Amino acid sequence: MAVVANTSSGAGDDRIAPVTTLRELALAAAAPAALRAAVRIGVAEALGDTPVPVDQLAKKLEVDVGVLERLLRNLSCYGIFTDTADGVVHTPTSALLHEEHPQSLKYWVLWVTEPWTWELWPHLEHAVRHGGQGLFEDLHGSEFFAHLHRVWPESTEVFNRSQTELSRITSASIANTLNLRDVKTIADVGGGRGYNLAVLLETNPHLEGVLVDLPAVVANPDPRLRPGGALSSRVRVMAGDCLEGIPVEADVYLFKSILEWDDERTVTALRNAVAAGRPGGKVLVVTNLVDDSPEVRYATGIDLLFLLNTNGKRHTMKGITRLVERSGLRLESVRPIKPLLHLVEASIPR
Numbered sequence: 001m002a003v004v005a006n007t008s009s010g011a012g013d014d015r016i017a018p019v020t021t022l023r024e025l026a027l028a029a030a031a032p033a034a035l036r037a038a039v040r041i042g043v044a045e046a047l048g049d050t051p052v053p054v055d056q057l058a059k060k061l062e063v064d065v066g067v068l069e070r071l072l073r074n075l076s077c078y079g080i081f082t083d084t085a086d087g088v089v090h091t092p093t094s095a096l097l098h099e100e101h102p103q104s105l106k107y108w109v110l111w112v113t114e115p116w117t118w119e120l121w122p123h124l125e126h127a128v129r130h131g132g133q134g135l136f137e138d139l140h141g142s143e144f145f146a147h148l149h150r151v152w153p154e155s156t157e158v159f160n161r162s163q164t165e166l167s168r169i170t171s172a173s174i175a176n177t178l179n180l181r182d183v184k185t186i187a188d189v190g191g192g193r194g195y196n197l198a199v200l201l202e203t204n205p206h207l208e209g210v211l212v213d214l215p216a217v218v219a220n221p222d223p224r225l226r227p228g229g230a231l232s233s234r235v236r237v238m239a240g241d242c243l244e245g246i247p248v249e250a251d252v253y254l255f256k257s258i259l260e261w262d263d264e265r266t267v268t269a270l271r272n273a274v275a276a277g278r279p280g281g282k283v284l285v286v287t288n289l290v291d292d293s294p295e296v297r298y299a300t301g302i303d304l305l306f307l308l309n310t311n312g313k314r315h316t317m318k319g320i321t322r323l324v325e326r327s328g329l330r331l332e333s334v335r336p337i338k339p340l341l342h343l344v345e346a347s348i349p350r
């Protein structure tokens with residue numbers, strides 16, 4: 001396999017000729033397609049600590065050696081796997097594609113490259129012309145999560161695993177940032193399978209938690225939260241739709257990476273927390289803000305994907321605080337939680 005220089009040209013880098021930038025950008029879809037193919041055929045798991053000649057790798061994976069070589073040649077331009085005189089090896093970035101890596105992003109990569117995403121992207125032009133309202137519903141007949149759970153069960157599993165992966169990366173920082181010393185009960189609304197809630201409960205041994213999410217998600221919660229699990233005595237797992245109501249009274253309602261749909265639904269969910277809680281109770285929004293993110297390509301890119309699936313968005317700081325106030329909450333503070341997240345603290349007026 002020919003060694004290819006690891007170049008990341010990048011739009012906005014003025015050392016790169018504009019013509020190169022544009023050509024690379026217009027063909028950038030090749031990169032996530034190659035990434036997805038590599039994940040699906042299991043390249044990351046097939047590599048260990050020592051180089052593997054590409055023909056052996058192809059044999060092990062039962063794939064076409066010539067095409068594998070071409071795939072890896074493209075990925076190596078982005079620092080994903082690299083070729084040495086002795087064969088293919090992992091880079092620190094490709095190592096994150098291995099399912100067993102503690103910071104694995106394998107399922108997140110699969111999630112943002114699911115087949116339905118490739119069908120949605122061409123509708124961006126329509127969204128720009130007419131807005132994203134109703135776009136997914138017009139294409140698929142129901143709103144995104146309902147369709148996901150009913151029609152794309154494999155994609156649902158990929159999604160739930162991807163959210164656990166992201167939580168694995170951020171939950172310790174969140175637990176260190178939230179001061180829950182005087183809190184008895186926290187409800188993690190749209191808490192996925194509960195990885196984040198489990199870390200909060202482990203960090204705060206006095207705390208009780210309620211996990212609320214849609215039925216298809218809470219059907220398979222984090223093992224620590226299941227009956228007999230290490231945290232089961234301090235947790236309730238509830239199916240609920242926070243747009244209909246939040247069926248639990250808690251001291252704190254946490255919304256982490258869930259209010260990234262359209263403004264009306266964001267306000268509805270927050271108002272439902274106001275209705276469920278007590279005066280003086282807290283509502284915490286943990287979110288990746290699009291205008292204060294160190295990873296702007298990631299934040300702005302996912303913002304566009306949200307536009308197409310839930311008519312959602314990555315909020316700006318001003319945008320989310322305005323919605324919090326519109327919901328009848330009293331805004332208390334906005335501060336960063338590393339990595340990539342902000343915490344918006346609000347309280348239910350007395």
Ligand SMILES: C[S@@+](CC[C@H](N)C(=O)[O-])C[C@H]1O[C@@H](n2cnc3c(N)ncnc32)[C@H](O)[C@@H]1O
Nearest residue numbers: 163167190191192213214241242243256257258
């Ligand atoms: C981006 S994920 C975030 C999951 C989790 N909070 C985390 O950060 O790992 C959004 C979550 O909101 C849930 N969700 C979507 N619509 C919901 C609704 N109407 N009521 C409750 N949960 C909902 C999804 O099932 C999903 O688990």
